[in-house]
Amino acid sequence: MNLYPKASLVGLFSVLLVSTASADVEYVDQPALHDIQAQVSAQRIEADINKLVSFGTRHTLSETDSDTRGIGAARRWIKAEFDKISAACGGCLDVYYQSRVIKGESRIPDPVEVVSVIAVQRGTVDPNRYVIMSGDIDSRVSDVMDYTSDAPGANDNASGVAGTIEAARVLSQYKFAGSIVYAALAGEEQGLFGGRIMAEQAQKDGWRIKAVLNNDMIGNIEGINGVINNTTARIFAEGTRQDETEADMRRRRFTGGEVDSPSRNLARYIDWMADRYIPNLDTMVIYRLDRFGRGGHHRPFNDLGFPGVRIMETNENYHRQHQDLRTENGIVYGDTIDGVDFDYAAKLTALNAVSLASMAWAPSPPAQVKITGAVSADTTLSWAPASAAEKAHVKGYRIYWRHTDAPNWEFSQYVGNVTEATLKNVVIDNYFFGVASVSKDGYESPVVFPGAAGAFGE
Known part of the structure; x- marks a missing residue:
């Protein structure tokens, strides 16, 4: 089906009138993303999880001087791995520690330096645009303040850190338009401190963060409910954005956007990547x-208005989370290596890798997206032109729309390199709408819902 409009393009700032009689979602398959998926290694992920478990405990308050035990040894090993990856790609990663002394908190009463490990792969076109993959370094047992007992943290969350390191190994072989960040964040169990430190520093430095993919427990397939399944995963995504103003809230009441925050449309994007590039994986948005009453390291980014989601297993086993190592009434407790399915962890790592690559190869999501069409048969969307840096990278834009009770985008129309387009005989009241940027080689950004409710930032 040919979805390209018959109308001619007058110029960059022209208005396009689009006939939608045969509209449907069209997508350009990207062979490079299939190659990236195939390169993710379950064997390397297994080796990395085993290494992280070997440090005994990675509790935030644990030993920092030893070379073999505690959080200090773990973060030095992680940095060394990122340094090796960077050396293999000719210094393509900027690897550094990021830290802050935390004290006076309920779970960190005395001063402790919370230290994360960050590796940045700079984009070639728009280096101040970032997509981030993260996992958290620290582990714990039943007592969140017990920093001496063995806390293997094999699935929670050596699996997420190992996945982040593996994604760096694979993606560092490529060059991208935007920047990709691989983050091993500390202090999660004690209060999401690593994520908070990173998010606040990114905001201070003016990072244009378009996506945070937080990976927290991506290796368990055997649930507490008895279900064993390696074919599904969950993507948690909040609704209305946390930096919404009162004026934005009043506007949203009349225009919608409760289910179209940038985090939700990021989740939809990742779900599409799973359908197209990850064999035998169905993701649930x-x-x-996060899980009911619980939290993860994407939240500090969401708190500041950055799009962020949590990617994780579908079937959790609570006997293996936050537990002392023991056996009671025939039940084995503890987060040990035998509870991790490495092929499954590789599958979710590959989902991260193709999603990061696709977004980093695509242009920035459109900015200043607006919509009009009240008391009209037609709907018009407009957006800001691409930045000077990205002008040559952008091929054009695609408008998406769906019924208001549909979870995913149902229809689309490529409208060319314009900044305004009108959908003829598509009534604004009956659908939700959005716009995605398209690169010269067909990579698309996440869809942006009009107005402040859906904005990915400038």
């Missing part, structure tokens, strides 16, 4: 910030 969960309309919630």
Whole structure:
């Protein structure tokens, strides 16, 4: 089906009138993303999880001087791995520690330096645009303040850190338009401190963060409910954005956007990547910030208005989370290596890798997206032109729309390199709408819902 409009393009700032009689979603398959998926290694992920477990405990308050035990040894090993990856790609990663002394908190009463490991792969076209993959370094047992007992943290969350390191190994072989960040964040169990430190520093430095993919427990397939399944995963994504103003809230009441925050449309994007590039994986987009009453390291980014989601297993086993190593009434407790399915962890790592690559190869999501069409048969969308840096990278734009009770985008129309387009005989009241940027080689950004409710930032 040919979805390209018959109308001619007058110029960059022209208005396009689009006939939608045969509209449907069209997508350009990208062979490079299939190659990236195939390169992710379950064997390397297994080796990295084993190494992280070997440090005994990675509790935030644990030993920092030893070379073999505690959080200090773990973060030095992680940095060394990122340094090796960078050396292999000719210094393509900027690897550094990021830290802050935390004290006076309920779970960190005395001064402790919370230290994360960050590796940045700079983009070639728009280096101040970032997509981030993260996992958290620290582990714990039943007592969150017990920093001496063995806390292997094999799945929670050596699996997420190992996945982040593996994604860096694979993606560092390529060059991208935007920047990709691989982050091993500290202090999660004690209060999401690593994520908070990174998010606040990114905001201070003016990073244009378009996506945070937080990976927290991506290796368990055997649930507490008895279900064993390696074919599904969950993507948690909050609704209305946390930096919404009162004026934005009043506007949203009349224009919608409750289910179209940038985090939700990021989750939809990742879900599409799973359908197209990850064999035998179906992702569930969960309309919630995180599991019921619980939290993860994407939240500090969401708190500042950055799009962020949590990617994780579908079937959790609570006997293996936050537990002392023991056996009671025939039940084995503890987060040990035998509870991790490495092929499954590789599958979710590959999902991260193709999503990061696709977004980094694509142009920045459109900015200043607006919509009009009240009391009209037609709907018009407009957006800001591409930045000077990205002008040559952008081929054009695609408008998406769906019924208001549909979870995913149902229809689309490529409209060319314009900044305004009108959908003829598509009534604004009956659908939700959005716009995606398209690169010269067909990579698309996440879809941006009009107005402040859906904005990915400038």
